[in-house]
Amino acid sequence: xxxxxxxxxxxxxxxxxASGYELKKEIEDGSFSHxxxxxxxxxxxxLTQMNAExxxxxxxxxxxxxxxxxxxxxxxxxxxxLAKSLSVLPAKDKFKSEFLFEMLMQHFIxxxxxxxxxxxxxxxxxxxxxxxAQKRDRVCEVGSKxxxxxxxxxxxxAANYLExxxxxxxxxxxxxxx
Amino acid sequence: xxxxxxxxxxxxxxxxxASGYELKKEIEDGSFSHxxxxxxxxxxxxLTQMNAExxxxxxxxxxxxxxxxxxxxxxxxxxxxLAKSLSVLPAKDKFKSEFLFEMLMQHFIxxxxxxxxxxxxxxxxxxxxxxxAQKRDRVCEVGSKxxxxxxxxxxxxAANYLExxxxxxxxxxxxxxx
DNA sequence: GCCGTCATATATCGATTTGGCATATGCTTT
DNA sequence: AAAGCATATGCCAAATCGATATATGACGGC
Numbered sequence: 087x088x089x090x091x092x093x094x095x096x097x098x099x100x101x102x103x104a105s106g107y108e109l110k111k112e113i114e115d116g117s118f119s120h121x122x123x124x125x126x127x128x129x130x131x132x133l134t135q136m137n138a139e140x141x142x143x144x145x146x147x148x149x150x151x152x153x154x155x156x157x158x159x160x161x162x163x164x165x166x167x168l169a170k171s172l173s174v175l176p177a178k179d180k181f182k183s184e185f186l187f188e189m190l191m192q193h194f195i196x197x198x199x200x201x202x203x204x205x206x207x208x209x210x211x212x213x214x215x216x217x218x219a220q221k222r223d224r225v226c227e228v229g230s231k232x233x234x235x236x237x238x239x240x241x242x243x244a245a246n247y248l249e250x251x252x253x254x255x256x257x258x259x260x261x262x263x264x
Numbered sequence: 265x266x267x268x269x270x271x272x273x274x275x276x277x278x279x280x281x282a283s284g285y286e287l288k289k290e291i292e293d294g295s296f297s298h299x300x301x302x303x304x305x306x307x308x309x310x311l312t313q314m315n316a317e318x319x320x321x322x323x324x325x326x327x328x329x330x331x332x333x334x335x336x337x338x339x340x341x342x343x344x345x346l347a348k349s350l351s352v353l354p355a356k357d358k359f360k361s362e363f364l365f366e367m368l369m370q371h372f373i374x375x376x377x378x379x380x381x382x383x384x385x386x387x388x389x390x391x392x393x394x395x396x397a398q399k400r401d402r403v404c405e406v407g408s409k410x411x412x413x414x415x416x417x418x419x420x421x422a423a424n425y426l427e428x429x430x431x432x433x434x435x436x437x438x439x440x441x442x
Numbered sequence: 443g444c445c446g447t448c449a450t451a452t453a454t455c456g457a458t459t460t461g462g463c464a465t466a467t468g469c470t471t472t
Numbered sequence: 473a474a475a476g477c478a479t480a481t482g483c484c485a486a487a488t489c490g491a492t493a494t495a496t497g498a499c500g501g502c
Contacts, residue, residue, distance in 0.1 A: 089362045090487075097369055107451050117368060121361040125489050130453060152496065153451045172373055176362035176381055178388050183299040184267045184354035186414060190295060191275055192407040195350055203354055210356050229370040236364060236425055243421030247414055268458075285480050306459055308482055331466070331480045 088174050091128040092136060094118075096160055096168040099142070103159040106130050117230050120214065120237040121179075133158055141167055204248065208255050211245040266352050269306040270314060272296075274338055274346040277320070281337040284308050295408050298392065298415040311336055319345055382426065386433050389423040 098104065098112055106129050113124050133156075136142045141164035147155040160168070185207045188195065218238050225231060249255045276282065276290055284307050291302050311334075314320045319342035325333040338346070363385045366373060396416050403409060427433045 089365065094365070097365065097372075100369070100372055105451075106453090118365070121359050121364045123358060123360065123489090125491095126453075127455080127490075128488050134453095149451085150497090152449095153494090155451070168372070172366060172369060173377070175384050176366050179363060179385075180301060180360040181299050181418075182301065182358040182360075185357060186299045186411050187267065187272070187275065187296070188350060188354050189411050189414075190407045191278070191350060192405075194275075194278055194346070199351070206353050207357075227370075229368045232429060233364050233367050235429070236367075236422065239421045239425040240359075240418050243417045244414065247417040251410060251413070283480075284482090301460090303460055303462095304480095304482075305461070305484080312482095327479085333480070 088171060089177065091124050091132045093168065093171040094122060094124060095129065095132055095136070095158075096141065096164055096171070099158060099160040100165070100168065103145075103157050105147075105155045105157050106133055107155075109133075117225070117233065120218070120241075121233075136164065140164075201254075204252055204255070208245065208248050208252075211241050211248070215241050215245065266349060267355065269302050269310045271346065271349040272300060272302060273307065273310055273314070273336075274319065274342055274349070277336060277338040278343070278346065281323075281335050283325075283333045283335050284311055285333075287311075295403070295411065298396070298419075299411075314342065318342075379432075382430055382433070386423065386426050386430075389419050389426070393419050393423065 094113070095109055098109055098118070104112070106126065109129055110124070110126060112118060113122055133142065137144055137158065141161060142158045143161055145157045145159070147157050149155055185203060188200070188203050192200065215238065218234050218241070222231075222234050222238075225234065272291070273287055276287055276296070282290070284304065287307055288302070288304060290296060291300055311320065315322055315336065319339060320336045321339055323335045323337070325335050327333055363381060366378070366381050370378065393416065396412050396419070400409075400412050400416075403412065
């Protein structure tokens with residue numbers, strides 16, 4: 087039960103059928119990218135296993151030059167299992183930040199390295215914000231809009247905080263906006 | 265190299281010596297709680313291993329009734345290894361949210377369940393904010409203040425977004441503030 | 443024209459990490 | 473008095489990550 091790679095894959099497959107590769111792409115760059123992670127090492131075994139259990143069907147699609155694509159689709163049984171997994175209230179959010187760990191290590195790190203870390207963090211945040219802005223007007227589903235708005239608020243708050251605390255960053259932001 | 269449980273433990277041990285149990289408490293409830301995680305299953309083996317490698321020293325402290333406490337302290341060699349790990353620029357933040365996944369599954373979930381999930385998310389955010397507010401004026405180190413301010417900004421942005429999108433939540437917030 | 447790198451596509455494998463359990467004791471809540 | 477929680481260490485199975493292997497076509501640089 088609960089949330090794991092299986093639930094995640096089943097969830098995406100309720101939108102459309104997809105191969106393992108496409109699922110990974112969706113998790114990496116698509117609507118799911120800002121709040122979920124999964125590697126090939128967990129996706130492929132999960133798909134194979136769920137197919138064996140009857141939660142998915144497979145269809146091999148030939149492709150010129152490239153290896154055959156294995157396109158998976160969710161079954162009725164898969165939907166039932168997914169519904170059961172989603173009936174559990176979501177676990178608390180988990181936020182992992184090596185950057186904030188470094189900020190707590192001020193007594194142990196050079197000023198230069200701190201500045202580099204802060205610049206990188208700021209750049210990462212702006213990159214994510216740009217990524218969202220770029221996709222935002224192209225989506226129309228309520229869920230996607232809500233999630234993008236949430237991610238945007240949070241990332242913007244973080245970027246603003248950095249800019250307020252480290253005035254030096256304001257310049258680079260102005261520069262990026264040109 | 266880079267960030268893992270070892271680096272994390274070494275880092276905390278530059279502030280003060282501590283047992284595995286105390287390290288876990290610090291990670292769970294202390295300054296590190298909002299952006300890092302580690303379980304006993306990773307902490308204890310890491311300490312044993314790093315002790316064997318000479319990065320830490322141990323001292324057994326007797327305790328009435330309870331098992332002996334093994335208090336670890338970082339060595340010069342440990343500091344060297346930590347410095348090397350911290351010299352790598354921090355990896356990008358990772359944010360895991362089952363809540364946002366559920367929000368993308370709107371087509372698959374009942375309105376009631378959605379509302380429950382949103383209420384829980386909102387409550388979790390307010391709880392974290394309260395936790396920070398409560399500790400905030402008691403800290404004086406620059407690093408801690410910076411990190412708490414960062415966490416506060418981000419969590420507040422998320423809570424505000426939920427309240428703006430789901431007006432129903434404003435009432436519960438007003439109620440909590442009484 | 444050749445070379446490096448990237449994108450497509452599936453898959454495995456070692457290492458790390460999680461989350462639950464076992465063990466032991468005393469204190470507090472029901 | 474029973475149940476649960478806090479202290480304290482530690483193990484173990486299962487999940488997951490990150491890197492690598494394999495194969496091919498496209499695209500740009502030298």
